[in-house]
Amino acid sequence: MHQHEKQAIKDRAGSLEECLHRVFFAYGIDHDIVQAEAFGNGLINKTWKVEVGNKKYILQNVNSDIFNEPWLIANNVRAIADFIRDQHPDYLFVTPVQTIGGDEMFHDETFGYFRLMPFIPDSHTIDVVESPEQAYQAAFQFGKFTGSLSGFDVSKLKITLPDFHNLSLRYEQFHNALKNGNGERIKQAQESIKLIRQFEPIVKEFDKIHSASSFRQRVTHHDTKINNVLFNKQGKGICIIDLDTIMPGLFISDVGDMMRTYLSPVSEEESDFSKIVIREDFYQAILHGYNEYMAKELTADEQQHFLYSGKFIIYMQAMRFLTDYLNNDKYYGAKYPEQNFVRANNQITLLQRLTEKEDALGAIRN
Structure with missing residues (x-):
């Protein structure tokens, strides 16, 4: 209709x-x-x-x-x-x-x-992460949520958004767009397409993770943006909100989305890519906050993939924006003709910056 x-x-x-x-x-x-x-x-x-x-x-x-x-x-x-x-x-x-x-x-x-x-009295949300303390508080709340539900039978949960974080499916949709999408846009996006293909090992690692017994299905929020945490007047996290996307999932979904939306000082809408940087202290805040509850819950293999979480989600979002651009903005829509192309390149740049800092970030410990 x-x-x-x-x-x-x-x-x-x-x-x-x-x-x-x-x-x-x-x-x-x-x-x-x-x-x-x-x-x-x-x-x-x-x-x-x-x-x-x-x-x-x-x-x-x-x-x-x-x-x-x-x-x-x-x-x-x-x-x-x-x-x-x-x-x-x-x-x-x-x-x-x-x-x-x-x-x-x-x-x-x-x-x-x-x-x-x-309505929770004396509570508020924030839209932009402005300090490592805010990142820590949010990561703590999402870690506390999943950690507190470690004994919950995840098979009781229904899938509200099928394949929401299925990277393999998103990669398949990307290739379908290369075959059937807007020819002019495909020509325009050749450099972006090349970069997406260069990061294909992220998909291969995702496939390995899904078949690994060392990665547990847990109660996962799947949308860990800062505005899905309530804060009190003192700036302390109170609880998580927006429960629509709670489903069984891997921890990389929640940690990855925090990295995607907390590490850079600018959003996915920023067209000046020189402003996209990785803030190491914000990464440390996510790591410490999430692991307050989850350090003993995550397996050694999962802990080793903490940084991979960011690459996973950022890459998936870059690919989804580019796929939608090639398909004439059918999914996300666009307020101006190049919006999804800008978003895609923004996220590709963010992924490149994260990869460049991989050694430094990997050296940070709890």
Whole structure:
């Protein structure tokens, strides 16, 4: 169904405001006393901060175009919440408020799935990592999350995003784009394509890892950007949030995404590649923070692949951006014609900088 057809159906079914009345009714909240305002800058789900008297909540409309089966998210969060309640009752794990019918989410026929979560008092998020201490605090929280769930049966978790961090699949999609993509863009991107091919050993190492018994499937967040950690007023991490991508996975997914988004002072949108550098003290902060809980959990083989984690995720993201550019921006879209090409080369540069510092970073120990 095309987007304009979806919108036409929504128009006939009533406004979003009317939908929110139905949502609040499902949670037993009188919508006449609700104050709701748009919250955050997330790109996937619509989010509101809701105030009902002296109580505050976060309300989200789950993007079903990304998460085709949102109830799988609810299954995962509930299974983990039950385990934490029994095994680690002092651990702060933010779980959705149940509807008056006892459901983890409310489903609206027109606007899809909604979930309501308590707002943690005196908490905030940050969008850019500005200090090694912030990197340490975030890495500590993600390590604490996975470490605290070391006794959890990961087979209970559902796959919310199939093949999300499957590097072998991304490499196959890249080669398909070389065969079937935009010919002019393929010509333009020859140097970038050459560099992606030069880093192919990262894929071969990934394949070895997946067949190695020394790498465990664990409860993995899969989206460890700094804005998925709540901080208090003193700058200390409180807990992790945004639980949609929690699935069974390898530790390299979480550590790698932290490296990709914490090590450089500029984001993937930066077009001046001279600004892309690897900050060694931020790497040390990630290493120390994550290993506060995970040092005894990771095998010797996994510890030896700590730095590889960054290469793995950065390479995959570079390849995904370039693949999308060659395929005329079908997946990520683009605000300007060269955006995904810039992103791809940005990430290729970041990978080169990380590789150049491999010896120095590898010498850093816990």
